[in-house]
Amino acid sequence: MSSLTVPPEDDTYRSVGYALKRAQQALRAHLDAELRTIGLTTPQYSVLAGLERSESLSNAELARQAFVTPQTMQAIVVGLERDGLVKRAAHPLHGRVLTTNLTQEGRSVVQEAHKIAARAETLVRNAVAPDDPEVIYAALLRIADAMP
Numbered sequence: 560m561s562s563l564t565v566p567p568e569d570d571t572y573r574s575v576g577y578a579l580k581r582a583q584q585a586l587r588a589h590l591d592a593e594l595r596t597i598g599l600t601t602p603q604y605s606v607l608a609g610l611e612r613s614e615s616l617s618n619a620e621l622a623r624q625a626f627v628t629p630q631t632m633q634a635i636v637v638g639l640e641r642d643g644l645v646k647r648a649a650h651p652l653h654g655r656v657l658t659t660n661l662t663q664e665g666r667s668v669v670q671e672a673h674k675i676a677a678r679a680e681t682l683v684r685n686a687v688a689p690d691d692p693e694v695i696y697a698a699l700l701r702i703a704d705a706m707p
Contacts, residue, residue: 579702586679593675597668598642602627602635604676607644607661607669615658644668 571577590601599607605625610616616624622632636659639645644665647657661669688694 575702582683586683589682590676590679593679594672597671597675599668599672602631603639603644604669604672606632606635606639606659607665607672608676610645610659610661611666611669614660617656617658621659639665 587601590604594601594604602625606621609621609624618632618636619629621636622629625632625635627635636645636647640647640659643662645659646662647659649655649657684692684695
């Protein structure tokens with residue numbers, strides 16, 4: 560019997576959910592390895608990219624964008640601040656809330672990280688639909704939207 564036997568249709572490991580998670584894990588591992596070459600983790604890149612799009616975000620806002628807990632975000636932001644990639648300041652209206660902004664160094668690093676992420680995106684698109692990259696994007700968004 561071949562070790563490459565296709566499992567039965569009711570096999571958990573043949574589900575769409577499992578395949579999505581496996582693809583996500585593979586992409587995450589790839590990004591982690593590539594971003595490590597410039598001293599970042601994938602969650603740190605997510606934070607820097609989020610701040611590039613929208614300055615002066617609170618930890619709670621950053622946590623929601625990066626799909627992590629506020630406690631985890633606190634540790635990420637402390638590390639980014641220590642490395643000189645972000646700076647924090649008191650919110651102009653809510654003094655107890657700290658907002659986070661990119662430094663010039665943070666802007667440079669996120670530009671390098673974007674190049675790494677773009678190469679990973681190209682690998683994903685080429686694996687699924689090299690002639691029509693919108694196919695995978697649209698399908699994944701339809702899956703997300705279908706969940707109650």
